[in-house]
Amino acid sequence: xxxxxxxxxxxxxxxxxxxxxxxxxxxxxxxxxxxxxxxxxxxxxxxxxxxxxxxxxxxxxxxxxxxxxxxxxxxxxxxxxxxxxxxxxxxxxxxxxxxxxxxxxxxxxxxxxxxxxxxxxxxxxxxxxxxxxxxxxxxxxxxxxxxxxxxxxxxxxxxxxxxxxxxxxxxxxxxxxxxxxxxxxxxxxxxxxxxxxxxxxxxxxxxxxxxxxxxxxxxxxxxxxxxxxxxxxxxxxxxxxxxxxxxxxxxxxxxxxxxxxxxxxxxxxxxxxxxxxxxxxxxxxxxxxxxxxxxxxxxxxxx
Numbered sequence: 001x002x003x004x005x006x007x008x009x010x011x012x013x014x015x016x017x018x019x020x021x022x023x024x025x026x027x028x029x030x031x032x033x034x035x036x037x038x039x040x041x042x043x044x045x046x047x048x049x050x051x052x053x054x055x056x057x058x059x060x061x062x063x064x065x066x067x068x069x070x071x072x073x074x075x076x077x078x079x080x081x082x083x084x085x086x087x088x089x090x091x092x093x094x095x096x097x098x099x100x101x102x103x104x105x106x107x108x109x110x111x112x113x114x115x116x117x118x119x120x121x122x123x124x125x126x127x128x129x130x131x132x133x134x135x136x137x138x139x140x141x142x143x144x145x146x147x148x149x150x151x152x153x154x155x156x157x158x159x160x161x162x163x164x165x166x167x168x169x170x171x172x173x174x175x176x177x178x179x180x181x182x183x184x185x186x187x188x189x190x191x192x193x194x195x196x197x198x199x200x201x202x203x204x205x206x207x208x209x210x211x212x213x214x215x216x217x218x219x220x221x222x223x224x225x226x227x228x229x230x231x232x233x234x235x236x237x238x239x240x241x242x243x244x245x246x247x248x249x250x251x252x253x254x255x256x257x258x259x260x261x262x263x264x265x266x267x268x269x270x271x272x273x274x275x276x277x278x279x280x281x282x283x284x285x286x287x288x289x290x291x292x293x294x295x296x297x298x299x300x301x302x303x
Contacts, residue, residue, distance in 0.1 A: 003232075006227075006228060006231055006232060007228075007232065007236065007240070007279060009224050009227075009228065010224055010225060010227070010228025010229075010232065010236070010237060010240055011240050011243055012220070012221065012224050013221035013222065013224050013225035013228070013240075014225075014240050014241045014242070014243040014244040014247075015243050015244070015247050016216050016217045016220070016221045017217060017221065017244045017247075018243060018244040018245065018246065018247025018248040018250075018251065019212070019216075019217065019247065019248070019251060020036075020213065020217060020248075021248045021251075021252070022248065022251045022252065022255060022256060023209045023212055023213060024036060024209070025256075026205075026209075026256070027205040027206055027208060027209030028206050028209045028210070029199040029201075029202065029206055031196070032196050032198075032199055033076075033080035033196075034076065034077065034080060034188060034191055034192040034195060034196050035192050035196055035198065035199070036210070036213060037072070037076030037077075037079075037080070037188050037192075038185055038188045038189060038192045039210045039213060039214055040076075040210075040213040040214050040217055040218045041072050041073075041076075041181045041182075041184045041185035041188065041214075041218060042181070042182065042184075042185025042186065042188070042189065043185075043214050043218075044178075044181050044185075044214045044215065044218030044219035044222070045177075045178050045179075045180070045181030045182030045183070045184070045185050045218075045219075046178075046182060046185075047178070047219060048174050048175065048177055048178025048181060048182075048219055048223070049175065049178040049179075049182060051174050051175075051178070052171075052172055052174045052175025052176075052178055053175075054170075054171055054172070054175040055179075056168075056179055057168070060168055060179070063161075063165055064179035064180060064183050065183045066161065067158055067161060067162060067165075067179075067180045067183070068179065068180040068181065068182065068183025068184040068185075068186075068187065069154075069183065069184060069187050070154045070155065070157050070158035070161065071154075071155055071158035071159075071162070071180055071184065071222075072180060072181060072183075072184025072185070072187075072188075072222075073183065073184035073185075073186075073187030073188055074150075074151070074154045074187075075151050075154050075155050075158075076184075076188060077188070077191060078147045078148070078150045078151035078154065079147075079148075079151045081143075081144070081147040082094070082144050082145075082147040082148035082151060085141040085143055085144025085147065093126075093129055093130040093133050093134050093245075094145060094148035094149055094152065095129070095148060095151070095152050095241075095244075095245065096125060096126040096127075096128075096129030096130060096133075096242060096245065097126050097149070097152060098152040098155065098156055098238050098241050098242075099121070099122035099125050099126065099235060099238035099239050099241070099242070099278070100119075100122045100123065100126060101152055101153055101156040101238075102122075102156045102159055102160065102234060102235060102237075102238035103118065103119060103122055103235060103238070105156050105157055105159075105160045106160055106163075106234040106235070109157075109160045109161075109164060110160060110163065110164060110234060112234055115281060117277070117278075117281035118235045118278055118281045120277075121235075121239060121274045121275075121277050121278030121281060122235065122238070122239065122274070122278065124270055124273065124274040124277075125239055125242045125270075125271055125274035125275065125278070127267075127270060128242070128267045128268070128269075128270030128271035128273075128274060129242055129245050129246070129267065129271060130267070131263050131264065131266055131267025131270065132245060132246060132249050132264050132267035132268055132271065133245050133248075133249060133267075155241075156238065159229055159234070159237055159238065160234065162226055162229045162230065163229055163230065163234050166230060167230060173223050173224075173226065173227045174219075174223050176223075176226055177219065177222045177223040177225075177226050180222065180226065181218060181219070181222055225237070228240075235278060236278070236279055239274065239275050239278040239279065240275065242271050242274070242275060243271075243275070246268055246271055249264060249268075250268075
């Protein structure tokens, strides 16, 4: 598979996640955000395990738990806490800092050299997202900001560890995604039941919304996402994640009838430019073979 095809397939994940806000506000019952996270992860994870018919062995039980909690289990509660304490635009703007966090963690954990071009792309992407989602009435809340930063840091570290640990020999992408989705879903299960409970009634729209989140936003998206993380340069998925708030904004304008300004248009142009420029600036690294973690460049010389 060539790099462009891999990039396009990986981009399906954040683009599908960009539909979450519209699905949540238009279809799902109010007051059950953790349930949405649970139903996005656990059923999809169990289905992936049934399809792949492969369970972790040895240290991969622990690794799968760590990755599942970082990428899914910890991210959703922090995301929803941020959404409760902050306007959606502010929370999304904080999430736009993820490429910078990935660059920093990649430098610390993978010993990747931070290139000036990729750093500029990451900063530009964060600025572009802020222009797309921030409005003049945006308010700040310290706990909400910390929750949003914690969420994107958790997923940023998940990206780095997914890159570092690779995938066990003989394990397909669906099984690998299933391990993490199941682990994240099991982490969310007691939180959902203890803090939210279950809705008393679900209509057809809510069922359709949960099915969408669990299939396209869960099983399909995370399978493509984790495969892309392993095979692309470390900054590439972080930049692709900027597509999520852009898609959410476009859907809000075209379907929900939200307003759209010239500043938002400029922000989208900046995000797209940062995405394209960042992908060209990122040096492709040799992807980890099945069962081979990505070693530090200090140990393997510069790639």
